Amino acid sequence: MSAAAKERLVSLAVFAALAGLWQIMSRVYVVEAQPGEPMIPGWQILFTRTFLSLADYWGGGFGVPTVADGAARTYLAATLSLLSHLAFTLARLCVALALGGGAGFALGLAVSWSRFTRALVEWPVHFLRALPLLAMVPLFQLWFGATFLGQSLFAAYGIGVIVFAATVNAVRNVPQIYIDNARLFGASRFALYRDVILPAILPAMRSAALLCLAAGWSAVLGAEYLGAQTGLGYVIVYAQQFAYLDRMFLVALVLIVCTSASFRLAQTLFARWLVWAPPSMRA
């Protein structure tokens, strides 16, 4: 068995053991957060009663009636509820990644055009990076209200600042000899950017992209925790107000699976784009 396969087996075993430990603890530690709501809900509760109760958050549509209208909780409504809130969270994340990533990257490239603009933005960007992102949720709520746009723009801002700083830094670190060589062959400024600088900064942008993904998830969740009407973060905080620990736990598990999958996807994509780079540049 290869070392990687062995490692995968071990980590699977660890997670299985954790799941088992949780089940044992749910039997041993039977304290309830409130009557009928165990502090540690066992799996038999999570996948039946808890999952069904997610139907409460279904907003209606597709001919599936909502619990608020007096319908019984069904597995169909619960599934739709989970998927729709997940879709809202993912939509916020994707809009934020597109807007923040695009704007940060474009501005970063524009600023790197000359040494003067680079020096001009240095202090303001340092200042903006020093402001703790997650503490800025109230400011964005004030500006844009508790709206989908406001939450997306908040996450986009957090992502944009990271991408901008990383782009400027990456362009500065492109070896001068690449640029001089291209100039020597008569490359225009545009061709220089397209054929030399863009590929050269790609390895450096890999770690920035992973940082952005982490910041994006945190920002979207932070915005949903503090005043949204949709999204998995909203479901968690809304459940918290009634101490429904089981619902919070189930939704958090779904979120962790999604974030892990998104990181796996980003790493695979970058691995494909960076096949040409020597291993030392891919770290």
Next chain:
Amino acid sequence: MTLRGLGFDPLRPLGALLFLGLWQAASASMAPIMLPSPWSVVKRASADFWSAPSLAYYGVEDPSLFGNLVYTSENVAIAVLVGASLGALVGLAASRVWLVRALVNPIMLTAGTAPIIIAAPFLLIWFGVGRASAVSLVAFYVATILYLFAERAARNLDPIYEHSALTLGAGPRRLIRDILIPATVPELLGGFRIALAGAWGLEAVSELLGAQSGIGKVLEVLAGATDAQGILASLILLGVVALAADACAAALIARFAAWSAAGAQRL
């Protein structure tokens, strides 16, 4: 020698002035309730620094920005110290003890990708509103980052150092004290600085979700009163504190990792 030769670029302060000018222009064209001018924010920050009676009215325990900044900083300091020492120790252990790595690595790798903020509502239920939930959230975040840095640093360490020490008769204790810890300190301090930077926002959001004191609580009540000026003043003060803490960490790195390339580079 020119000014630039001395490491001073006049374009940088010019950029800062330009930024302030843009802010001023934007605030002039918008209602002050949306975007107050930079000068009014500075005045507000200094006026509320030692005493802000309006905060007492909203139910903040310590009605001054200073008192709440201290509360937030204390929490971050405790969390960062506890989290960093735990994370670094477990990370170093995981790099050398197979059983520790097998047990801890899958959990830490998952925690490293999951947004730690997920845990905030759980901690509020388990530990209640107060210091404990905020500190444990930030400590877990810091521990995760330090674990990943420590484990990687120790794994990348050239085995020749340890082999050489073993040949000279070093026992496990001396191996850890004289080889493993000094060799990984530069990387650990680098990770420490990254964790510290993220800790402030996490602490603030934990206070926003439920606390009686702290800058996050101040932000919460000011947001309820749609007081953009107060929000910006508190945010900027928190940013200044974060910058100061980062400068301290950078000085620490310069002092304790001066001999390494990483220490010189990260200054």
